[in-house]
Amino acid sequence: MPVPTIKFYVREGLLPAGELTSPNQATYGDGHERRLRLIRSMLGVGGLSLARIAEILAVVDDTSQPVFELMGEVAGTVAAPRPAGSGEPSARARAEVAALGERRGWHVPAGHPDGEALARTLTEAERLGHEGFAVTLDAYAQAAERVAEADLSYVRGLGARDDVLEGVVIGMMLGDAVFGSLRRIAQAEEAGRVYGRGRRGDEE
């Protein structure tokens, strides 16, 4: 890890400065290394911007609140606010989201950030002529529930506050990456089943 980069992160407020032992000598500890690794992972695996990383770290470092209030906060902060096309979701997409919430017994009130994000994505699908994509929503939702269960039970197994928050952040990022890979494998598998040996490369 190049030194100038670390200096840069300190300047940007992502990494606390070391303890000054004298005007030009500072000492770094375990926490610094851990934090640095976390930053690099969010950047690499998570694909987050430094600005977003700074927000997340701010939440993680705010010790003034109980842990589980913060969890949702962190999860929400991890959620990427993609440009996602134009802007406002269509009424139809909103209705679809509301209906889905109803079916699954979810609490997704109007204006819920993730609900809105979902509606915007569905609106984008409509604009692309794929309004039928919404038929997959229930299967996706079931899958999401299963993953969320696994996530939560993993997080519950973590001990201290810092570990939990970091676990949420990391679980969010790694989970996305892991699921992406698994999804592609499963798709290839399914395509093979449906269409008979749809091979991907020259393997097997």
Added chain:
Amino acid sequence: MPVPTIKFYVREGLLPAGELTSPNQATYGDGHERRLRLIRSMLGVGGLSLARIAEILAVVDDTSQPVFELMGEVAGTVAAPRPAGSGEPSARARAEVAALGERRGWHVPAGHPDGEALARTLTEAERLGHEGFAVTLDAYAQAAERVAEADLSYVRGLGARDDVLEGVVIGMMLGDAVFGSLRRIAQAEEAGRVYGRGRRGDEE
């Protein structure tokens, strides 16, 4: 859509030039608009780079192969080759991936691109002190299978070749975005169930 941007896309080979009717007049059609919309969506919702978009479009435009051979190709091209940390996956991660493939009856030979990507992500988890994250793999894999089924059955409902390929591309991107939103909603829901009203914002 600003004209200079379109010119730029044409220069980059993302968008075919219009039919030249005279040295300085060209005509654009339906396909151009459709293509442009697709590009903007990959850029926005999918968060892909122009370089990657160009690769994907090249595959979509290559009419020399049967449709379902191309499907896996497109899916693989959509897969983001994140820096994902250092480089080589750990032996342990590889073993974990192989074991998972075994349990699920998947064909994931050594060197399979998505298998490797998955192993790299798990290696990253280890480096972050979360080797236990792997216990969630089976739940994730089940969820991935469910999603893949839904994806495939959606794609089967599309008619012509172009529609199918575009559907794969779009389904991949939209699916990721949709699943991300659903996952966060489901997590909040699950957190609420497990910890009792873990609220997210000031709603409800």
Added chain:
DNA sequence: CACTATCGGATAGTTGAACTATCCGTCCGG
């Protein structure tokens, strides 16, 4: 038929994010 606004094509400049290099003054270590 003249004339100007517009188009296609090419070249060059801008913006923002994430670094990277240089400089300067201090102080630790040999």
Added chain:
DNA sequence: CCGGACGGATAGTTCAACTATCCGATAGTG
């Protein structure tokens, strides 16, 4: 006691994705 590493500040670099300007030709208007 002195050379070289360190902390801090400032400025420069690189890359991606645009954006603006210029040029010559032509299409459409009067």
